[in-house]
Amino acid sequence: MAGKISPSMMCVDFRRLEESVRAMEQAGVEYLHFDIMDGHFVPNFTLGPDFISCVREMTNIPFDYHLMVERPELLLSVFDIRKGDIVTVHQEASIHLQRTLQQIRDMGARPSVALNPATPVYALDEVMDDLELVLIMTVNPGFAGQKLVPSTIRKIAGLKERLRAGGHSHVEIEVDGNVSWDNAAKMRHAGADIFVAGTSSVFRKDEDIQALLAKFRSCIA
Ligand code: DX5
Ligand code: ZN
16 A cells, blocks of 8 residues: 655645645645644644644545653543544553553544654564554654754664564554755665655755655655
């Protein structure tokens, strides 16, 4: 299956929000990625429920919620989560992870777990039946515009093999952080399925998002 694109909404020029959403629709992106940061789990604050609801009124593209918050299970109800959306929580942030994933599934969304660069893939062995995606953080989460942690490319390939060997090949692998043109191709080769496109590729000042998204698609074909 061809790679899917999930543009990072924290990287959009907010002055041109609606225009940017239209360009992403035109480019046929599969998801919109929302980075939600609480100032505790990561040292930054970003998008909240009001902003996300505003985008919801603009488009029917499925949403990809990336919750970089402590105790994400307590915040799920503040978001307008719809059937088919991806909801990602961090393995490092949810104590009763299996229950949290069940909660997400009960909302009709696609349960997903993110792993920081330092967290090994085997940390998910016991919840493999409860998730539909794994998000491999290819930078330490918190900020756009960081440099790739090189070992994460190997980690993607390791996860792919582990999914295959364990009979979980249907689980999709998403990658997030410094997904540049070059890195996107390497991540694709290692087995990634969904790519978060941010400042490293499609969100560049005064450049045409639609053309950059088309170029991005060719890197992950
Ligand atoms: C990192 C964020 C990413 C980031 C990706 O914490 O989750 O979504 O915006 O964009 P770049 O390409 O700037 O790394
Ligand atoms: Zn993200």
